[in-house]
Amino acid sequence: MLHELTLSGLTAKLAAKEVSSRDAMQSCLDRIDAVDGQVNAFMSLDRDDALVQADAADAALAKGNTHAAQPLLGVPISLKDLFCAKGQPANCSSKILGDFRSPYDGTVVRKLRDAGAVLFGRLNMDEFAMGSSTENSAFGRSNNPWDLERVPGGSSGGCAAAVAAQECFASIGTDTGGSIRQPAALCGCVGLKPTYGRVSRFGVVAFASSLDQVGPLTKDVRDSATLLGAMSGHDPHDSTSVPADVPDYVAELGGDLKGTKLGLPREFLIDGIDPEVRAAFDAAVKQCESLGAEIHEVSMPHTEYGVATYYIVATAEASANLARFDGIRYGDRVDGDDPFSLYCNTRGHGFGEEVKRRIILGTYVLSSGYYDAYYLRAQKARTLIKRDFEQAFETVDALITPTVPAPAFKAGEKMDDPLQMYLSDIFTISCNLAGTCGISLPCGFTSKPKLPIGLQFLGKPFGESELMQIAHAYEQATPWHTERAAF
């Protein structure tokens, strides 16, 4: 079946004229009709627009356009519900945006279109990307394709669930504290968080501006390399995007691990890691060693402060970013007698509980009298966490860790205890604070029930090429990436 192909598998068939982009798009729509009632990954779907784009891609292919020039030509790709695509919704899985339609294409959307992608569907997420399970979506959670009683992770949980259920060839998400890598791990796909500044954030609804980064969720590492190449690069519309050359990530894949130095951070291997996750991780480390990698134990002494630092920095930035949702220029408005009560009513009604919790926390840590004790101290802790990475990268090429301490948990299990939910990001968060890159890929399964386990590599800033080479070498030597959830 067409929807079972990887992105590179599809482009090979499109190039050979064995299938059309319309066939590929239709196979995704049929698959969505068949399984999304159970998975609930898609929040909205403009079928007509998707097929029009697919027909345009077929016309371009017939005219002789190639995948060398447009690497995504004719490939259906879906988006997390926070990317601006002209005329389409971007609800951030929140009620507050009402029937908002984006007036313009953001840079990532434009670049994907330039590369020939057929962009369709808005994927479920935790409201404003705040959460680790999609349970904070105002429109109901998505379900993990490996066990529908369990969460797909978050915040890009709809993205991971849609890729795992083969409802799209790849999806694009965002990662602020693990929001691509954690759901990728829980759903058994590949999730890449690029270095801060690698991909433009223009036209991406902001959660925490110094941490947010756009990245792909895919069926294998090669597909992530293709998508990163298409999305990366400096953008005059985002002053934090970095003017650095974009390598040919796909061409650079294919090396082995001989002589690669992998760091094993001893502070990550804490008590409390699920025994099956630990066993799969230990086996992955051994596998890398047998492929020629040298394993070095390293110390990242400030790891245990990552979650606390993150929940101050991220909420502070969120409290400022989400001030724009005030019921004046867009979104739903709840009236009041004066502007002040209009703001309070609109935001009290429109935001869900986790978003309120984080805005209030962020407001508090920035407020007069508390700024030094919380926000400034967290910024200094962030420096120490970044130094841990710099010191580790003096001796090793990349770090190897589990992505998440445990496999997918059952829906509702952590909803009453936000702090426990936050701690599920413990291995992914420091990468965002340091601003470096990371990737999660499957490294095995638990036995009963069968749930995916994620392996994480963390790389040097702007070292995505080397990071993906390492991940690709491991992936190609193991069977895990070929396993699909059964329906």
Place this chain on the structure above:
Amino acid sequence: MAKTDFDIKYVANLARIALTPDEEARLGSQLDDILGYVKKLEELDVTGVEPMAHAVPLANVLRDDEVRPSIPQEAALANAPKQANGLFIVPKIVE
């Protein structure tokens, strides 16, 4: 865990978020727990450590000051909850 002097009503008001009494009670106690947890950072010696606002040190990114096209007025107003005469309509601000 050390108790904080966190006043949920005061901070929610600063954040311009109306809370129900039920939400005040629940969020207030959850935020107390979270603040208790983040106090962990007090263990760290941060003497002489520079604060870090951004991972990539890019400063003063400037562009030429030139007129460029922007979205038209209708598009900018298209999502407004209330609009008239090319303007956003808001409640009366000045008596």
